Amino acid sequence: MKEEFKIAWRNLWRNRRRTMITSASIFFAVFFATIMRSYQLGSYDHMINNLIESFTGHLQLQHINYQDDPLIDNSFDYNDSIVSAILEIDKIVSVTPHLESFTLASNGTQTKGVAVIAIDPVKEKKFSDPEARLVKYRITDEALECIKESGKIADGVIGKVKKSVGRSYSSSVRIELELGLSDEEKTLWMPQILKCSEFSNGFLSGNDEGILVSDRLAGFLKVAIGDSVILMGQGYHGVSATGIFPVRGIIKIPSPEIDNKLIIMTIPAAQKLFDAEGKITALVINLADKSNKTIKKVKTGINALLKNKNITARTWYELNPILYQQIQGDSQSGQLMLGILYFIIFFGIFGTVLMMVSERKREFGVLVAIGMQKKKLKRVVTIEMILLGAIGLVCGLLASTPLILYFYYNPILLKGDLGNMMEDYGWDAVMPTAWFGPYFYWQAVIVTIMVLLATLYPLRKIGKLKEIEALKG
Amino acid sequence: MKVLELKNVNKIYNSTEVKVHAVNDVTLQFEEAEFAAIVGPSGSGKTTLLNLIGGLDMPTSGEIIIGGTNLSRLKSSQLIDFRLNNIGFVFQSYNLIPVLTAKENVEFIMTLQKWPREERDERTYELLKAVGLGERINSRPSKLSGGQQQRVAVARALASRPKFVLADEPTANLDSKAATTLLEIMEKLNHDEKITFIFSTHDPRVVKMAHRVITLEDGKVVSDERKE
Numbered sequence: 001m002k003e004e005f006k007i008a009w010r011n012l013w014r015n016r017r018r019t020m021i022t023s024a025s026i027f028f029a030v031f032f033a034t035i036m037r038s039y040q041l042g043s044y045d046h047m048i049n050n051l052i053e054s055f056t057g058h059l060q061l062q063h064i065n066y067q068d069d070p071l072i073d074n075s076f077d078y079n080d081s082i083v084s085a086i087l088e089i090d091k092i093v094s095v096t097p098h099l100e101s102f103t104l105a106s107n108g109t110q111t112k113g114v115a116v117i118a119i120d121p122v123k124e125k126k127f128s129d130p131e132a133r134l135v136k137y138r139i140t141d142e143a144l145e146c147i148k149e150s151g152k153i154a155d156g157v158i159g160k161v162k163k164s165v166g167r168s169y170s171s172s173v174r175i176e177l178e179l180g181l182s183d184e185e186k187t188l189w190m191p192q193i194l195k196c197s198e199f200s201n202g203f204l205s206g207n208d209e210g211i212l213v214s215d216r217l218a219g220f221l222k223v224a225i226g227d228s229v230i231l232m233g234q235g236y237h238g239v240s241a242t243g244i245f246p247v248r249g250i251i252k253i254p255s256p257e258i259d260n261k262l263i264i265m266t267i268p269a270a271q272k273l274f275d276a277e278g279k280i281t282a283l284v285i286n287l288a289d290k291s292n293k294t295i296k297k298v299k300t301g302i303n304a305l306l307k308n309k310n311i312t313a314r315t316w317y318e319l320n321p322i323l324y325q326q327i328q329g330d331s332q333s334g335q336l337m338l339g340i341l342y343f344i345i346f347f348g349i350f351g352t353v354l355m356m357v358s359e360r361k362r363e364f365g366v367l368v369a370i371g372m373q374k375k376k377l378k379r380v381v382t383i384e385m386i387l388l389g390a391i392g393l394v395c396g397l398l399a400s401t402p403l404i405l406y407f408y409y410n411p412i413l414l415k416g417d418l419g420n421m422m423e424d425y426g427w428d429a430v431m432p433t434a435w436f437g438p439y440f441y442w443q444a445v446i447v448t449i450m451v452l453l454a455t456l457y458p459l460r461k462i463g464k465l466k467e468i469e470a471l472k473g
Numbered sequence: 474m475k476v477l478e479l480k481n482v483n484k485i486y487n488s489t490e491v492k493v494h495a496v497n498d499v500t501l502q503f504e505e506a507e508f509a510a511i512v513g514p515s516g517s518g519k520t521t522l523l524n525l526i527g528g529l530d531m532p533t534s535g536e537i538i539i540g541g542t543n544l545s546r547l548k549s550s551q552l553i554d555f556r557l558n559n560i561g562f563v564f565q566s567y568n569l570i571p572v573l574t575a576k577e578n579v580e581f582i583m584t585l586q587k588w589p590r591e592e593r594d595e596r597t598y599e600l601l602k603a604v605g606l607g608e609r610i611n612s613r614p615s616k617l618s619g620g621q622q623q624r625v626a627v628a629r630a631l632a633s634r635p636k637f638v639l640a641d642e643p644t645a646n647l648d649s650k651a652a653t654t655l656l657e658i659m660e661k662l663n664h665d666e667k668i669t670f671i672f673s674t675h676d677p678r679v680v681k682m683a684h685r686v687i688t689l690e691d692g693k694v695v696s697d698e699r700k701e
Contacts, residue, residue, distance in 0.1 A: 003584050010572035366568040369529055370629070371557025371585055373550060467529045471564070 004376065008383035019388060022352045026392025027399070029345040030443045033338045034400040040334045041434035042408070044327050048290060050428060051323070052316045055128065057096070057284035058295055060319055061086075061302065064312050066281060067319070072101045072236050075279040076311050078267075082283065089301045091288045094126040098282045099270045103233030103241065105263060107221040114217060114261045116231070118270030118280075121204045127284060130203075130264055133251045135168040135215055137175055137197040146196035153189050157181065161193060168199065168215045170252040177419060177429070201225065202249040209269045210248035214262035218250050225249060231263070235274035243273045285313075292317075342446055349454045353385070357458045364462060365470025374462050381458045389451035393444055404440075407433040476636045476669050477503040477526065482535035484521055484692070495521040496532070497692035503637065506667040508660060510674050510683035518692035519673035520641055526671065527560055527639045528552050540636055557585055561630030561638035561668075565645050567622040569614040569629070575601060575621075576610040579628045586633055600628035603665075604658050620651025624658060631662055637669035644676045656682050 012019050052058060061082070063074040083095045099118035104111055124130060144165055147153055160179045169175045172194055176186055179193075202225060204210060213223060223229055228244050235241035245265065253259040271277055285302075287294060295315050302313040317324035367377055411432035413419070419429035484496035495518045503509060511519045524530040525537060528544045537544045539559055547555055556562075569578045576597050583593045601610050604624035606617075614622050623643060630638045640659070644652035660682055663670050672679050680686055688696040 003581075007570070007572060014572060362568070363570070366564070367570070368553060369527070369556065370562055371553055371582060373553050375550075376585075468524055471529070471568075 001379075004380045005383055008380050008387060011380070011384050012387055018352060018355070019391075022349060022388060023392040023395070025345050025348045026389060026447060027396045029341055030393055030396025030447060031400050033341060033446075034397065034440060034443055035403060035433075037334065037338065037439045038400070038404045038433040039407075039431060040331065041437070041439055042411075042432040044331065045290075045434055046411075046428070046430065046432055047323075047327070048316070052290075052320070056316045056319050057127070058287045058290055058316050059285040059299055059302065059313050060316075061283035061285065061306075061311055061313050062281065064310055067314060070100070070281070072099075072234075072274050072276055072279070072281065075099065075236070075276055075281045076308065077278050078280040078283070079278070085305050086283070086285065086302055089298055089305075091294055091298060092285060093288050094123070094284075094286045096120065096123045096127040096284045096286075097267060097280045098284055099267050099274070099276065099280045100282065101233065101241075101270070101274055103231040103263075103273075105217070105221060106230045106232065107223050107227065110221045112217065112220055112261065114231075114263050115258075116233075116263050116265060116270060116273075118265050118267045119204075120267055121206060121208070127286060130212065130251055133170050133253065134201045134203060134212075135199050135250045135252045136170055136201065137172065137194060138168040138199040139164045139166070139175075139197045141165060143197040147193055150192050150196070153192060154185075157185055157189050157193075166219075168250065168252050169197075177415065180415070199250075204248055204264070204266055206266065207268050208248060208266045209245065210265070211245040211269075212249045212251050212264040213247050214259045215250050215252045216256065216259040217261055217263070218247070220260070223247050229263070231273060233274075236276035236279065239275045241274045243269075245269070342450060346450045346454065349389070349450060350457070352388070353454045353457055357461050361461075361470050362472075364465055365467050368465060369467045369471060374465065378459050378462050381462065382452075382455050385451050385455040385458075386448070389447045393447045397440070397443065401436075404433045404436065407431075408435055474505040475502055476505050476540060477501075477671075478536075478538045479526070480536040480538070482522075482525060482532045482537060484518075484525060484530070485533045495692050496525060499535070499689075499692070499694055501687065501694065501697070503669055503671065505669060506663060507637075507669045507671070507685055508663045508683055509670065509685040509687060510672045510679050511687045511689060512674060512680055513689035515675075517689040519689055521692075522689065523639050523641050523671070523673045527562060528556050557582065558633065559636045561633075561635040563623070563626050563630045563638060563640035563643045565642040567614070567619070567626050567646075569622055569625055571614050574611045574613055575606055575617065575625045575628075578614070578625055579632050582629060582633045588633075596632060597628075600631060601625070603662060604628045605654070618651070620647050620655060623647060623651070623655055627655065627659055627662070631666060631668060634666065635668065637671060640670060640672045640674075642674055642676075643672065644674065644679060652676065652678060 063076050066074040078097050086092060086095050097120055101116050103114060103116055105114040119130070139161060144161060147161055148158060160181070164178055167178070169178070172190065175193065175197070176190065181189070204212060211229060213221070213229065218224070221229060225247055227247050229247060230244050231242070233241045251264065253262055267280065271279060285298070287298060299313045299315055306312070364377060368374060411430035414429040414431060479499050479501045482496055482499045483494070486493040486495055499522060511522060513519050521530070525532050528547070531545060542555065544552065544555070570581065573581060579600055580593045580597045583596060588596070598607070598610070601607055604627055606621060606624055606628070609617060609621065614625070617625065644655060647655060656678060659670055662668065672683065674680065683700070685697070685699045687694060
């Protein structure tokens, strides 16, 4: 084997330039495929982390009819024993109750249909953490005057702030992003801008009877903290649901659609409003490992635990079929692109093989004539081809590794319209890479398959080799 | 001792419209340590006969028996092993393995035969010294002259102490001096190693040095002369 390896290795460098070109083509294919796939999978992960882990959860426990008919009538009894039993299952990080319904919200002459999400403020912190979405800064006319009065800020910056009057922000980073200030401007003027636009807000306590109103809805209803909002709707089994609720806080939801219609309240307050004592519409479950395999395994485990056959566990992709299909479709189109890339590279490798066989036909004949078994010669050629693929593969993987690591820990920050659009959809405006996973190792499998497929040609030629003909060249 | 026997060997090529009787009813015997040349005009069947003896081609009829083994009865892989262990080849255009050094080329056959490293090294140095290339053992074929390459090829052919060596026009690509040197080396090795050499050749120098000259015409043996 050592001798075969030696001959194969030296054969590889007989035509140094050709070997370098072929290896380089494999290198670039592996490098780009790995980076592209890592970004693609990283963005899906990011999307799932942001959207699924903060809204849907990896799994939800629901009434069997709730998915098709999301009414409060399709709620179920909530007690700690269910939660305790579910938490016993491996890989579960959090179990958070939700009671969701729709009502009309009214203040003065303003009325609007809204979505009500009732939460346990303590448990919810581990899940969507609405406290982090409380409005912390709001640029009002007064704030603008305050900024101007400080007399220190450049006119250009004042102009940028003026364009943002009426907007609210849940973090200073978001203001920085929106104002588009330079690093120098940030250092000089941001403390004053933040000071003048600071917004005093509140949150819900455990059994609070107050509500949190989303920023745009608060603007529509013309309510501020301390004002009251009347909610009117239909409760459990058709009872009338009416109540008046003080506004404890304003939250900023990046998605304008949700920001226009969301009210958050505590579960006891919602159960009282909807006359749904002890009921919830969903138990939202998040997992430590979000692979489909684990999600399916946990789903099966939970369903086996349930005594009430009217309740079932649903995965995030069952709850968001359109999003799941979009991710699948996008992933498949990415794979198709990589398939085309590898297909082209395969022909490059095959071209090298054709040349190699054509050049070495006589040599193959000599080797067999002097006593080298064909299977041994086949082994030499296979080793040579594997080495050719391995050089490009290993270099490609090694070159992509630091980039994947760097952009995993330091994702690209998206600015401008694309960044704003992503934030408006409720995602962090960043583009991270995915951690090393099957996609990384699959490159090795693909290259190996390509190389072995290309090797079939010389193996067949050697198998059919007739010494006399080969010796004639 | 008889090392090779051909009994009524025929080789007919049917691939063209006209049947070509390349080897016609040849019956020959070769003894140990013979230094024999097969001569004849172009197309007389010399190379075909050598290929048949070397098991690189199969006769249409007749038997080729080497050390008691009938080549026609061997399967393809058995034939390859048989060649490895019994026959040495020297080709007209050297045909060394270009990626191996002179030493590695010579020891290649012994490696295939799984000789222990020490014995392999000893035999390789001994042969390369015998062919006058003791100083060039680490040179690759591309760094050697035609004559030197052919000497390495001779050393390779003898490495595993085969029953006989087949040399197809070994001097055809060499200048006069290199050809003479090569022939002297082969004659000496034939004498020292007691290995049979069978040449196909046009070269009068080979004929002059050969102890036996077999003349072919139209595939037939027309004369078989042994020199005293």
